[in-house]
Amino acid sequence: MDWAEKYRPRRLEEVAGNAPAIRRMYEWAVSWTRDSRPLILYGKPGTGKTSSAHALAADMHWDVVELNASDQRTKAVIEKIAGLSSTTGSLTGASRKLILLDEADNLQGTADRGGARAILDVVARSLQPIILIANDLYGLSPELRAKCEPVQFRALQARSIGSRLRFICASEHVHCSDAAIRELAEDARGDMRQAITMLYASAIGRLELDEPEVQVSRKDERSSIFDMISAVFGHKSADELVRISYEVDETPDTIQQWIEANIHHIHNHDRVTRGYRCLSRADEYIGYTYRQQHYTLWRYATALMLLGVSHAAAGCGIHARIATPERWKRMAGYRKQKSLRSGFMTRLATMLHMPQRTLREGYMGLISVLVDHDPIGAVEDFGMDADELNLIIHDKARAQDVLKRVAVIEDERQKLIRQQEKEREKNAKKKGKVQEELRTVPDRSPGAGNQATLDGF
Numbered sequence: 205m206d207w208a209e210k211y212r213p214r215r216l217e218e219v220a221g222n223a224p225a226i227r228r229m230y231e232w233a234v235s236w237t238r239d240s241r242p243l244i245l246y247g248k249p250g251t252g253k254t255s256s257a258h259a260l261a262a263d264m265h266w267d268v269v270e271l272n273a274s275d276q277r278t279k280a281v282i283e284k285i286a287g288l289s290s291t292t293g294s295l296t297g298a299s300r301k302l303i304l305l306d307e308a309d310n311l312q313g314t315a316d317r318g319g320a321r322a323i324l325d326v327v328a329r330s331l332q333p334i335i336l337i338a339n340d341l342y343g344l345s346p347e348l349r350a351k352c353e354p355v356q357f358r359a360l361q362a363r364s365i366g367s368r369l370r371f372i373c374a375s376e377h378v379h380c381s382d383a384a385i386r387e388l389a390e391d392a393r394g395d396m397r398q399a400i401t402m403l404y405a406s407a408i409g410r411l412e413l414d415e416p417e418v419q420v421s422r423k424d425e426r427s428s429i430f431d432m433i434s435a436v437f438g439h440k441s442a443d444e445l446v447r448i449s450y451e452v453d454e455t456p457d458t459i460q461q462w463i464e465a466n467i468h469h470i471h472n473h474d475r476v477t478r479g480y481r482c483l484s485r486a487d488e489y490i491g492y493t494y495r496q497q498h499y500t501l502w503r504y505a506t507a508l509m510l511l512g513v514s515h516a517a518a519g520c521g522i523h524a525r526i527a528t529p530e531r532w533k534r535m536a537g538y539r540k541q542k543s544l545r546s547g548f549m550t551r552l553a554t555m556l557h558m559p560q561r562t563l564r565e566g567y568m569g570l571i572s573v574l575v576d577h578d579p580i581g582a583v584e585d586f587g588m589d590a591d592e593l594n595l596i597i598h599d600k601a602r603a604q605d606v607l608k609r610v611a612v613i614e615d616e617r618q619k620l621i622r623q624q625e626k627e628r629e630k631n632a633k634k635k636g637k638v639q640e641e642l643r644t645v646p647d648r649s650p651g652a653g654n655q656a657t658l659d660g661f
Contacts, residue, residue: 207404208397211372216259219252220396221364225355226256232353233264233333236300238622242327242334244308244349246341247357250395253337254306256357261302266333270304301332308336309343321589327351328614347590347607359394362386368396369403373413380413427451432459433466433526436510439519445510456505457490461529463513466522475516482512541595548592555586572596579606580613 213219216226225245232243245253261268305323324347327334338344341354366389373380380403388406392399407413427448435448452459464483470476489505492498553560558567575582575596583593583606594603 206401207372207376208400211368211375211400213252213255213259214262216256216263219256219259220368221360222252222256222357225357228355229256229260230263233260233266236333238331239619240333242330242336242352244336244338244341244344244352244354245357246309246338246354248359248394249339250392250397251357251360252396253357254304257302257304257335257337260335261304264302265299267301268304269301270306303330303332303334304337305334306337307339308348309338309340321587324348324351324611328611329618347611351611360392360396361394362389362392365389365392365394365396365399369399372400372403373407376407378407378411378413380407384413429454429459429462430526433462434522436463436514437466437469437517437520437522440514442511442514445514446507449506449510456486456493456502456509459506460486460490460509461531463509465527465529467513468527469522469524470517470520475518479513479516482508482516486512540591544591544595548588548595552586579603580610583607583610 216230219226229243229245232240245257247253258268260266303326308323323336324345327348328351336344336348336352341349341356366385369380369385369388373385384406388399388402392402429452432445432448432452435445440448449459454462460483467476467479467483470479486505486509489501489508493501493505549560549564552571553563556563556567575593579593579597579602582588582596586592588596590600590603590607593606594600597603
């Protein structure tokens with residue numbers, strides 16, 4: 205068995221590092237009530253987020269219902285699995301069920317369409333504890349972040365990783381030198397899973413492990429497009445720029461779009477003109493490449509745009525956020541709008557039992573007026589999110605405000621339902637107690653004593 209799985213922490217006390225985060229998780233679980241907010245565990249991969257969640261469930265004797273990125277997380281799937289589990293009890297006798305959604309910041313594309321909205325619904329009406337796991341906290345929607353309590357997992361220190369590696373070596377009867385442990389712990393860069401995997405690969409077929417035998421397998425450290433843009437506008441030599449361009453997994457036309465999106469960082473007008481001249485000349489070579497299929501021309505395009513713009517920038521540097529190509533933003537917006545419109549029209553046509561064409565050509569005007577007049581009722585009736593509501597009323601700020609008000613109304617409704625349930629339970633207990641007292645009171649009705657005397661006689 206892979207050591208990363210074999211030595212996965214089974215209890216919270218076995219989790220290495222991140223003591224403040226572990227303490228907050230435990231305190232949250234011990235004091236959990238139906239009014240408690242879900243947790244969001246966020247941080248870099250390999251810091252123990254998922255393992256800690258499972259360890260917490262084991263310590264609290266809770267069942268775990270998990271959905272991760274390998275599952276199709278559509279609205280229907282989330283409502284069927286997580287939604288149903290969050291409102292029902294455990295079949296195994298466990299006190300509670302932990303709803304665990306791994307890689308919650310990875311809800312993307314049409315496969316997960318509606319998943320984010322479904323998560324909000326599950327969080328709003330859940331009767332069970334919920335933990336969301338994400339690498340990027342801001343990859344989650346603002347509405348979801350507002351309803352949850354964030355808990356950060358930081359990259360592990362080398363000494364914490366080294367201590368765990370020594371324990372594994374002792375358990376596997378492998379003698380590993382301090383130098384080898386140190387190299388593995390430092391090269392893992394805060395990723396415990398990566399460190400254990402490298403130790404496992406190095407120790408295969410060996411009982412002794414020293415620094416020369418350590419097989420370090422770093423994660424892909426090739427230069428990114430962001431490294432290239434920083435280099436173009438920074439103080440890099442021509443050879444260094446060419447080397448970085450070979451490491452970046454992008455075609456010259458894509459690189460050109462990134463450079464064009466950031467050329468505004470050059471503040472001198474003449475230098476900006478010179479940079480655009482180099483980009484336009486590079487664009488000609490890119491056009492020749494696609495028209496004539498002479499891909500050797502790409503090297504000229506790359507050299508022109510990198511070296512030419514770098515010379516024009518004169519090391520001005522980038523002192524703000526690196527911008528993405530504006531063309532990409534527009535295309536992404538068009539695709540999102542098309543997908544949003546198609547999905548909403550399909551759902552609305554199904555709910556109203558009519559063809560989409562009939563709905564679009566004959567009734568959308570009337571529906572738009574009704575939605576604009578009562579957006580809160582429309583959101584509740586049609587289950588719209590902020591994007592879908594904005595598609596109808598064309599007011600993003602108002603759509604977001606309406607969704608916030610709907611969330612407040614839903615919270616108040618859930619609180620009222622829970623209060624009514626408590627009142628019913630209280631009345632049922634009171635009624636049962638009165639009936640029990642009535643059964644224990646002796647019958648003092650007229651003739652009861654005479655009947656007892658006759659029975660005795």
